[in-house]
Amino acid sequence: MKTPMSVVHLLADGRFHSGAELGRRLGISRAAVWKAIRKIRDEWQLSVHAVPGRGYRLAEPLQLLERDRILSVLDSGQRARLETLDLVWSTASTNHLAFDRAPSRDGQVAGVLAEHQAAGRGRRGRRWESPLGRNLYLSLAWQLGGDVTTLSGLSLVVALAVLHTLQQCGAEGIGLKWPNDVLWNDRKICGVLLEMQGESAGPWRVVMGIGLNVAMEEHSGLHIDRPWVDLRTVLGRNPDRNRLAGKLLAELIGMTGDYRRHGLAPFLDEWRQHDVSSNRSVELHFADRVVRGIARGIDARGALLLESGGTVQAHHAGEVSLRYEPDA
Incomplete structure (x- = not known):
């Protein structure tokens, strides 16, 4: 995977780069460059333009995730609760990774962000389209003591955290569809998948998986059987993925902390206001x-x-x- 990943980093500026230049900078043959381009197109779902005499370029520039920029959005209290934050290039599912990285202390959280998911899932096992670098794929693991009934309503709070994040970015007209879909004009912009592991009396490991459409190319949504939209369409501009990821993390950490202390009651009125x-x-x-x-x-x-x-x-x-x- 290293060579295709390196090619993406070079092409992320949206400019043309010849096969010879890419090969020279990476120390590989032009045939290896072409093999990497095929993987980028076919498996990672990025549009790559190939023009004789000019080379290759992405259909549009790509902003890759940067851990330091994401963490800079969090305040000191939020950072204290975030035990780890891992950024991975490609994985089957961020939820799977998050279970392995679940924090050991009650109330702490551990985050996993991926540029690409090979087998992203929504609720009821539905496939979640996860092209590389175009959306946000975030899973947050949380360890909780106590009875599983304390988790009733958590998915609604997670959806509300997404709504807050989108509003902070300037998005208007965002609604919530029970239990945890986030919509704009009845088109899905974000889905949430909660998964749990543990014994009936606790402790429980809870993973909150969020797939947020940010700037998805049209061809990546051809197999989605329900109306969808991305944040770029809602805002009329390209959002900053790193700042967006930081804001989402901050909201999730803050609101899950409030939920842990006070339950669902403080969130009910606001959720009902946005219930479409x-x-x-x-x-x-x-x-x-x-x-x-x-x-x-x-x-x-x-x-x-x-x-x-x-x-x-x-x-x-x-x-x-x-x-x-x-x-x-």
């Missing part, structure tokens, strides 16, 4: 059935309230997916 599903006709998709009704917001534990057949019932996230009914 409330009073809409929806479908709840379970493994073996579909339930239709009207979404009536969330209860004190973060469960969805669904009115169906004249009654209102609470549904917890788990293996259930909320979808809007056609024309709803």
